[in-house]
Amino acid sequence: MTTMPNWLKQRAFLTPERTAISDGKRTKTFAELYEAAASWARRLAGAGVKEGDIVAVLMKNSVEMMEIVHALFFLGARALLQNVRLTPYELCWQLDDSGARVVIADDDLAGRFGGDGRVITVSALAAFAEADVLLKETCHLDETATIMYTSGTTGTPKGVLQTYGNHWWSAVGSALNLGLHERDCWLAAVPLFHISGLSIAMRSVIYGMPMQLQTSFDAKAANALIMDGKVTVMSVVAAMLQRMVSELGAARYPDTFRCMLLGGGPAPQPLLEACKKKGIPVYQTYGMTETASQIVTLAPEYSLTKLGSAGKPLFPAELRIMRDGQPAAPYEAGEIVVKGPNVTKGYLHRPEATEQAIRDGWFYTGDIGYVDEEGFLYVLDRRSDLIISGGENVYPAEIEAVLLAHPAVEEAGVTGVEDETWGQVPYAFVKLKQGAAADEDELKQFCRRRLATYKVPARMYFVPALPRNAAQKLLRRELKTLIPEAEQRAPRR
Amino acid sequence: MTTMPNWLKQRAFLTPERTAISDGKRTKTFAELYEAAASWARRLAGAGVKEGDIVAVLMKNSVEMMEIVHALFFLGARALLQNVRLTPYELCWQLDDSGARVVIADDDLAGRFGGDGRVITVSALAAFAEADVLLKETCHLDETATIMYTSGTTGTPKGVLQTYGNHWWSAVGSALNLGLHERDCWLAAVPLFHISGLSIAMRSVIYGMPMQLQTSFDAKAANALIMDGKVTVMSVVAAMLQRMVSELGAARYPDTFRCMLLGGGPAPQPLLEACKKKGIPVYQTYGMTETASQIVTLAPEYSLTKLGSAGKPLFPAELRIMRDGQPAAPYEAGEIVVKGPNVTKGYLHRPEATEQAIRDGWFYTGDIGYVDEEGFLYVLDRRSDLIISGGENVYPAEIEAVLLAHPAVEEAGVTGVEDETWGQVPYAFVKLKQGAAADEDELKQFCRRRLATYKVPARMYFVPALPRNAAQKLLRRELKTLIPEAEQRAPRR
Numbered sequence: 001m002t003t004m005p006n007w008l009k010q011r012a013f014l015t016p017e018r019t020a021i022s023d024g025k026r027t028k029t030f031a032e033l034y035e036a037a038a039s040w041a042r043r044l045a046g047a048g049v050k051e052g053d054i055v056a057v058l059m060k061n062s063v064e065m066m067e068i069v070h071a072l073f074f075l076g077a078r079a080l081l082q083n084v085r086l087t088p089y090e091l092c093w094q095l096d097d098s099g100a101r102v103v104i105a106d107d108d109l110a111g112r113f114g115g116d117g118r119v120i121t122v123s124a125l126a127a128f129a130e131a132d133v134l135l136k137e138t139c140h141l142d143e144t145a146t147i148m149y150t151s152g153t154t155g156t157p158k159g160v161l162q163t164y165g166n167h168w169w170s171a172v173g174s175a176l177n178l179g180l181h182e183r184d185c186w187l188a189a190v191p192l193f194h195i196s197g198l199s200i201a202m203r204s205v206i207y208g209m210p211m212q213l214q215t216s217f218d219a220k221a222a223n224a225l226i227m228d229g230k231v232t233v234m235s236v237v238a239a240m241l242q243r244m245v246s247e248l249g250a251a252r253y254p255d256t257f258r259c260m261l262l263g264g265g266p267a268p269q270p271l272l273e274a275c276k277k278k279g280i281p282v283y284q285t286y287g288m289t290e291t292a293s294q295i296v297t298l299a300p301e302y303s304l305t306k307l308g309s310a311g312k313p314l315f316p317a318e319l320r321i322m323r324d325g326q327p328a329a330p331y332e333a334g335e336i337v338v339k340g341p342n343v344t345k346g347y348l349h350r351p352e353a354t355e356q357a358i359r360d361g362w363f364y365t366g367d368i369g370y371v372d373e374e375g376f377l378y379v380l381d382r383r384s385d386l387i388i389s390g391g392e393n394v395y396p397a398e399i400e401a402v403l404l405a406h407p408a409v410e411e412a413g414v415t416g417v418e419d420e421t422w423g424q425v426p427y428a429f430v431k432l433k434q435g436a437a438a439d440e441d442e443l444k445q446f447c448r449r450r451l452a453t454y455k456v457p458a459r460m461y462f463v464p465a466l467p468r469n470a471a472q473k474l475l476r477r478e479l480k481t482l483i484p485e486a487e488q489r490a491p492r493r
Numbered sequence: 494m495t496t497m498p499n500w501l502k503q504r505a506f507l508t509p510e511r512t513a514i515s516d517g518k519r520t521k522t523f524a525e526l527y528e529a530a531a532s533w534a535r536r537l538a539g540a541g542v543k544e545g546d547i548v549a550v551l552m553k554n555s556v557e558m559m560e561i562v563h564a565l566f567f568l569g570a571r572a573l574l575q576n577v578r579l580t581p582y583e584l585c586w587q588l589d590d591s592g593a594r595v596v597i598a599d600d601d602l603a604g605r606f607g608g609d610g611r612v613i614t615v616s617a618l619a620a621f622a623e624a625d626v627l628l629k630e631t632c633h634l635d636e637t638a639t640i641m642y643t644s645g646t647t648g649t650p651k652g653v654l655q656t657y658g659n660h661w662w663s664a665v666g667s668a669l670n671l672g673l674h675e676r677d678c679w680l681a682a683v684p685l686f687h688i689s690g691l692s693i694a695m696r697s698v699i700y701g702m703p704m705q706l707q708t709s710f711d712a713k714a715a716n717a718l719i720m721d722g723k724v725t726v727m728s729v730v731a732a733m734l735q736r737m738v739s740e741l742g743a744a745r746y747p748d749t750f751r752c753m754l755l756g757g758g759p760a761p762q763p764l765l766e767a768c769k770k771k772g773i774p775v776y777q778t779y780g781m782t783e784t785a786s787q788i789v790t791l792a793p794e795y796s797l798t799k800l801g802s803a804g805k806p807l808f809p810a811e812l813r814i815m816r817d818g819q820p821a822a823p824y825e826a827g828e829i830v831v832k833g834p835n836v837t838k839g840y841l842h843r844p845e846a847t848e849q850a851i852r853d854g855w856f857y858t859g860d861i862g863y864v865d866e867e868g869f870l871y872v873l874d875r876r877s878d879l880i881i882s883g884g885e886n887v888y889p890a891e892i893e894a895v896l897l898a899h900p901a902v903e904e905a906g907v908t909g910v911e912d913e914t915w916g917q918v919p920y921a922f923v924k925l926k927q928g929a930a931a932d933e934d935e936l937k938q939f940c941r942r943r944l945a946t947y948k949v950p951a952r953m954y955f956v957p958a959l960p961r962n963a964a965q966k967l968l969r970r971e972l973k974t975l976i977p978e979a980e981q982r983a984p985r986r
Contacts, residue, residue, distance in 0.1 A: 176668070
């Protein structure tokens, strides 16, 4: 089967009166969400959007954002979801790389594109006349629904292609693992432009389940929704969970709350233990943009006995640890390799990177981990050099490339350093060119114009040389040894 | 995606310690079920079963039966599931038609095949040595997993091909509609050789959910399992539900029981109303062998307001009412036509019947119904002439063909008559050849040798002529007018 009914249309037909989405200000049923999305689709067609077009979306979490994403599905356009924390430089780079034809941006974000003629604000779009266009009533599972940029070891961001099938199987695999209750309501306090948020929106239409949106994460409000029994499942990263646990104080969640899905990198053991004590049902999970969210999740019955493990693959997926081209033995660390219908078919306009990442149907994540004798995954390191800061992926190579573009910089190395609030923050180590001069402030300022704030190095050290191996490959993990000892004990941002 | 991990192997890997199946005598976890099935697979290989073979299975509901079906999946063989109520004549006809290479039969049923050399009893199979064979670790969704014979308007039974994909999508579609709870346990008191029972077994491995088996339906025991909170979902036909409601008396089911899935033909309104009064959560459903069980089911929120409706399609499926080659308007009766990944790809060795039934990807059910203005399906008549007796499909044409084979019979017509216990029973109307003689007992005896007991006409009338239209087509619905008036008021079996 490669085609199925358009999800929102089918859901609006099957259960029109159920609540689909609420952002606190507005609540819409599936019938209302469908009508609104269909109307946006006709306006987008009026603005010239056609089947197959890539349309960038730069919006904060809102009911409108989901309406516009579904509207793009109705037209057969591909939604390029952009991170609102990126700089104009990064955003425009994605437009050029993808060949996006149109950009839909929140009114207050449109300025980021510096007057690019492709940009239409949400207000402007609302003023377009509705064109007479046939909305697609089916979706092809092999077709690209969404695109999200992610960097990697090379430092060049790549557009991850997410098909309808990837989203569908991700939602089904999650339901088979976490179950599906009539009264479920999933809180999306993570961004919809990340797969962690978007996957909640996909589950909402596929399951016929309400989703509750937060425009930006609010620990107190999230706790209140859980305490009131309005939210039964929530997706978080460790930094969010930490704040919710602190805010919760001595209180305990009610039984209606059944799943705290914890992703975005390894979680600190003390946090997991605190949750265990409070009876918070934490489900550790492992996934990435390329796997359309979770691919490995700890099943309910192991949430306590296998604390710290990311679990086992979802039902339709498979997992291997590879070491020197061979499957590794239990407890032997190696590269985490995954397979399944939720795994991307590749990167936009990057056949070589795709071939390198997907071999024999297996996706090589670049992450390091091991499995125990029962097959439970333990993630040791994300993508060798990946830094996860407050749930956002930060790629050292991307920051290094920016630093190297500064006329005074000869060599640059970036690594992640533990941080109580953000999990990790990037630190930079710079060797200046002979005779050149630049200070920390100047280089940070240089980075700020080109990199989202969370990517700008928290600290910058000037060193006479960077650690390299015999092949002159930068040894990023040894960078930390260059930090003065006092600093290692008391990191600051 | 066309391949996925073998379901039982994956389930045994993911949740080995969960209960998989219990028949009251034995209980097995998924790990134990896997080990047992793998062992049977090696014995079946020892008995000569190879990939692609059709292997008939004539067994009553038992843990072993499911082990053997999974064992056949491990070998890539196709399981032909035979109805234990069929006569030797009917069973052997299926073997010849399908080209089955081997038959696995319960010890006490093996005699039905009259010494056919292909038959291996379960005891004999257990004594085979385990062959050294590679078990299949994946399944292809397009490949045939099981075959079930069903008749139809032509009277010739046809083998319905059920792929792994049909079973998979059926299970997923059902979960998206009925939900999936951690403590779910589904009672299979319907036969595993019918799709209503087999689909429970497929859901069990796909969901990681225990199934409780009854070898034959026991209303009292079923009620006890529900009252004890051990069973949360059950599949029934109207006759079974009627007995359970009577047996229940003034008692009420606990809240743990969340779904009584009622299929197998239209349900009597008084029964539905009795269930409504007792708070029994009845979910009416419509499906058939060709749709791998449910394809239309009433969603929870409409179970009371749309009483009598079979509901709307499952999420991945679609429904149309066709009349004179055009989609019918709401409330206009026509043929029920369905589409979806759970629908069969066709009939074994019957390209013409397949082409006739499946047109442009839509399956023409032959059943008559209408939809209301919201799209809820109301089934008026199953397959024009289909009789549903105690949940078993009875095809008039099949019985007529047997009667016509009797030397004294010139014409024969069969129709269903309402029956309090069985819902419907078949009545036959016979015109004898001029000068020929035969009485009711003789013809019934003739039928009994060739037809399962539930297909043997409950009454037989000798008439001078059968009602036919201008084209001489038998008008089966008018047959009832030939029943003497007194008989119409007091049918007997």
